[in-house]
Amino acid sequence: MADFTIYIANKNYSSWSLRAWLMLKRSGVTFEEVMIPLRQPDTHTQIMRHSPSGRVPALKHGKTVIWESLAIGEYLDELFPAKKLWPSSNYARAVARAVSAEMHAGFGNLRRHLPMNMRGSFANRGLTPEAQADVNRIIALWRDCHKRFRVKGGYLFGPFSIADAMFAPVVSRFRTYAVEMDAEAKAYCDAIEAWPAYQEWVAAAKNEPMIIEEYEF
Numbered sequence: 001m002a003d004f005t006i007y008i009a010n011k012n013y014s015s016w017s018l019r020a021w022l023m024l025k026r027s028g029v030t031f032e033e034v035m036i037p038l039r040q041p042d043t044h045t046q047i048m049r050h051s052p053s054g055r056v057p058a059l060k061h062g063k064t065v066i067w068e069s070l071a072i073g074e075y076l077d078e079l080f081p082a083k084k085l086w087p088s089s090n091y092a093r094a095v096a097r098a099v100s101a102e103m104h105a106g107f108g109n110l111r112r113h114l115p116m117n118m119r120g121s122f123a124n125r126g127l128t129p130e131a132q133a134d135v136n137r138i139i140a141l142w143r144d145c146h147k148r149f150r151v152k153g154g155y156l157f158g159p160f161s162i163a164d165a166m167f168a169p170v171v172s173r174f175r176t177y178a179v180e181m182d183a184e185a186k187a188y189c190d191a192i193e194a195w196p197a198y199q200e201w202v203a204a205a206k207n208e209p210m211i212i213e214e215y216e217f
Contacts, residue, residue, distance in 0.1 A: 010210055026161075073100075086162055113131040114131060118176065
């Protein structure tokens with residue numbers, strides 16, 4: 001049995017589960033995953049067995065339980081510093097934490113209007129002005145990170161980091177809803193989508209049988 005167990009929701013729809021799962025993949029540890037389907041009569045009861053917040057993801061490591069995606073990343077970074085889940089330099093690390101925290105706390109209009117649906121293709125969904133403002137800010141963040149750290153078309157800070165995991169569900173949303181982007185933003189999306197762990201998640205998401213009607217347009 002693996003020392004780590006990650007409790008997640010539907011891979012097709014759960015953006016926060018994707019973030020924590022990618023962080024685990026980046027850490028290189030062996031882990032078990034338990035998927036608890038959303039919108040089922042026993043969903044809340046099942047989640048509460050593993051997460052005190054009643055939400056997933058939740059990471060179990062021995063007797064330790066961490067029930068929030070960004071905290072999971074911090075925990076893994078402290079356990080496995082050689083993996084450099086955050087950038088090496090103090091300055092880059094501070095910026096990476098800042099953009100990750102902004103993603104964590106913000107962009108509610110984008111989340112509501114363009115829910116994650118990896119199986120879907122809704123090019124005609126369109127954007128509200130508020131969602132477009134979120135898109136503009138996200139692309140500006142990516143551009144700023146590439147400019148500051150001279151990363152051309154790849155990840156935000158060099159090697160794949162917690163910050164990239166935080167933005168991976170946005171990449172999925174941009175593809176699902178055919179969001180217009182400049183060449184630099186497209187190159188970043190391409191880099192995320194080319195990562196084998198991301199491709200593994202997408203393949204599993206597309207094979208899930210569960211459907212949540214409110215996220216299908």
